[in-house]
Amino acid sequence: MRLRFVLSQTFQGLSRNLAMTISVALVTFVSLTFVGAAALLQIQVDNLKSDWYDKVEVSAFMCPANSSTPNCATGEATQEQIDAIGDLLASDALAPYVEEVYVETKEDAYEAFQEQMEDTVWAQTVTVDQMQVSYRVKLVDPEQYQIVADELEGRPGVEVVVDQREQLEPLFLILNRTTLLSIGLAGVMIVTAVLLITTTIRLSAMSRQRETGIMRLVGASNFFIQLPFMLEGAVAALFGAVLAVGGLFLGVRYLVEEWLATSTPWVQFVDTGDVLTVAPFLVLAAILLAGISSIVTLGRYTKV
Incomplete structure (x- = not known):
């Protein structure tokens, strides 16, 4: 009621x-x-x-020929400098942060450039020797990208370190x-x-x-x-x-x-x-x- x-x-x-x-x-x-x-x-x-963030990579681009970057004042990165960066990324110090490392040679970079810039004037004028070697580093924890980037920046032969997270x-x-x-x-x-x-x-x-x-x-x-x-x-x-x-x-x-x-x-x-x-x-x-x-x-x- x-x-x-x-x-x-x-x-x-x-x-x-x-x-x-x-x-x-x-x-x-x-x-x-x-x-x-x-x-x-x-x-x-x-x-x-x-x-x-799971797909974020840190990329280290080695010095190409005729680079104006201060770190590349001595010229194109030598094979010893390229190998030194590879050894650093494979070292025990960076093992907790690095999941996988992919090396892009000049030939690989040239092929990728031709695919992206197909049917353009740029694709016809660029040669393999103008490309640069680079390391693509996949991280265990993308939140710790700065640790790997700091280790790579300023190393002999490294022109620039690019963190994809900065773009996101x-x-x-x-x-x-x-x-x-x-x-x-x-x-x-x-x-x-x-x-x-x-x-x-x-x-x-x-x-x-x-x-x-x-x-x-x-x-x-x-x-x-x-x-x-x-x-x-x-x-x-x-x-x-x-x-x-x-x-x-x-x-x-x-x-x-x-x-x-x-x-x-x-x-x-x-x-x-x-x-x-x-x-x-x-x-x-x-x-x-x-x-x-x-x-x-x-x-x-x-x-x-």
Whole structure:
């Protein structure tokens, strides 16, 4: 009997403040969409890091002929210098950091250049002797790239040391800043949602002061009086959370899986499974929004 009464009061309140209820649901939807998008974007960044960082190589390019680099002032790298770098990479000191070493000879470099620059003027003018020997080092832990790079830089015969990770860091920096921007916008929208839910509950409580007064006279507890108002906010917020999850699911399904993933299959994008992973946290966030708003409001408008 009590449950039926509480539910009837809840739905009466929702119908009386229908416009405000819809507003709460929409604001919650927008705010939680930003929260979910930020979470999915961070998952995407982590996926890219785990995928691309495993492929990061440190490349040591030996001095070619006529190089203007100060470290190559003595001329082209000699065979002794090339062998010395190979011995260094195979040494026990670098064994914990180096997984595999590939030597690219001048002939290998020439063939790769011809494949990349086929049908261009450059391919016709470059000769094998103009190429340079290089070492491509695959790392055990890409996070420790700097240790290997420091050992190679400045060695006799080494023109330049290139770390592929340096080319990826700007991309990840942009993605991380985009995540922070999404979180900031989500924070603003969450504050807006809390204020709107608070206003909705306050208006509902003020419009039913006579009813709550009668309930108090007949001995109803504060919790029993406040429960319909709390449920009103919770229902509106949960509806917004469902809309947010649905919007993220459809966005990932059609924009990411059916568009981006098919056009760039070599990239590991987020999928609908990630959305379902984030969904419970969005629902929990909606419950917290409604709970915080109820605590802030009901203590003042439903107590004596």
